[in-house]
Amino acid sequence: MISLHGPQGPIEHAGPGEGAELPREAIWIDLLDPTEEEARQVEAAFGLRVPTREALSEVESSSRLRRLKTGGLSLSSPMITFDHADFALKPVGFVLTKDRLVTIRFHELRAYDTVKTRIAERDGDCATGVEIFLLIVEELVDGLADTLEEMSADLASLSTRIFDFDPIERSGSDRVGRLSPKRRDLALRRLLRSIGWQGKALGKVRASLLGLERIVPFVKDSCAEHLDAEESPRFDTLSRDITSLDEFETRQTETLQFLLDAALGLINIEQNNAFRILTVVSVVGIPPTLVASMYGMNFKHMPELDWIYGYPYGLSLIALSALIPIVVSRIKGWV
Template sequence: MLYFRDSTLPKGEAVADFTIPSLPESTIWIDLFLPTPEEAQLVERLTGLSLPTVESLSEIESSSRLHTESGALFMSTPLVSRAISASPEITPVGFILSRRLLITIRYAELSSFDTFHDRMASPGNFHHSSVGAFVGLIDAILDRMADVLEKVGDELAVLSKRTFRSDPLSTQKHHAKVARETADMRAILRRIGRSGDLASSIRDSLLGVNRMVGYMSGLTEEWMPSEVKPYIKTLKDDAASLNDYIVHLTNKVQLLLDATLGLISIEQNNTFRILTIVSVVGIPPTLIASMYGMNFKYMPELGWTWGYPWGLGLIALSAIIPLIWFKLRGWS
């Protein structure tokens, strides 16, 4: 879909006429969402600019993401789509900035774009120029990142309480308690991994946004409106604060991962300890039983009246002594 956006067009009005001779005078932002070849050709005809393909937008080299061509700035960055859903995705987004126009190319729904369009229609805004629209859109993207990171922080706070709880399952039987805790730790581990992955994706997006803002501010100094310039520093400060918060979240994710894996390892060690005790306790009785099970013709105990009770007593005693020893050592 192709949108010619300005403060006079209602939200979501798409362009359907592919024969228009020129752009509307009030257009400052062309938003291409999942563009068809016909829509891309229309924009190229109206603007005289070559639009990048989705493959070129997905490249990670700085020279591919940031370059100037025909007097316009070509920029791209990965952004997170459906960030608060169960399956967030990374999608490439392209920005083309010229003196008159801002052109965006995207291939997924991004709520920050709709949020910014609502802001454009509000009175007293500074978005009546292409640079102003770009700055406002980046501001909306940073706001969305902040909202997502706040949700990640809340999620990690909940997981931290569950990981370091005092012992809410103490009233259950031991075997049921161990099974429940093991399953709970696995679920917590998955949720920590998803939160860490989302924070990492946001960080990649933030890095791309930072590069675009720095690149744009250095090359649009001559034609940047004076009322927009103070907001550039605000964008950089916001991006820096978000980066610091992501570092904090990353450290917290690592702490929770280490703690969860440590608790799982402790439960596994407890299981191995039980198996070790059982095997050690079973070895002496097995030795005694095998000794008296030998088929030699002359064995003194074969003629004893109390030989059979004697053998059973030795077997029982050989099992009890290791158990007492383990108990005194605090291993059981």
């Protein structure tokens, strides 16, 4: 989908199948998951090459930060989807020239919609591609900051769940009973799953910050001669904001590692409890086994030897002695 915006706001245009050219007065061309026809239409109208998704997904810096022969810049960075149900990384791209900006993205981003609203409200104040680029990056940084704040709250809640983990089931302030091993196991699994999800999300936020951290100074240095007195300080502010968010994310990662160690400690405690029970059960069986092995049960007067069903009786005792521990373990929830 192609969205065109001029200094005053959105510009109506014909689709790629209608044969009409795109309006030349557009200073921001926003491409959302563009088709090949849409990319060719933009290239024909503005003389700018639109990079493919594969090109934007390249990881080396030389592919993400490039100066074009036409004098513009080709930029790309991974960006989280801001979908809290399932964070994902998808590339976003910028083709920036002195007169206009082309953005390429493959998922909805609230930052772009906010910028479109701000352009309409400013009524002609956004006349350059650099100005719109600054607005977009500022909104993306704000979105990442909000995401980190929400994740910080989630980590605080996760910390409470870990350090308040109590195998004793309670109703209000009254003790009801001990949680079954299965329920404790399920609770610990949920803790580990939450820690893993937080770690995955933090890693993707870090990748997004790293991409913006490289782009901002590159654009500032490349466009220094075109920046006005207000735009240059905004680049510096963005760099400081990104650095502070990067430091905050590092602290969150350290906290997450601490919580992971604590959760693994709880799991070790539960495992030790299980081994303790098994040890007690095995120790209980050792004295009878020792006595039986010493005498071999080879006494002269053993009534069972004269029974017709003595042999089935012995087999039944063997089976029963094996079944009783299994039944007890099932009742206790150990297995």
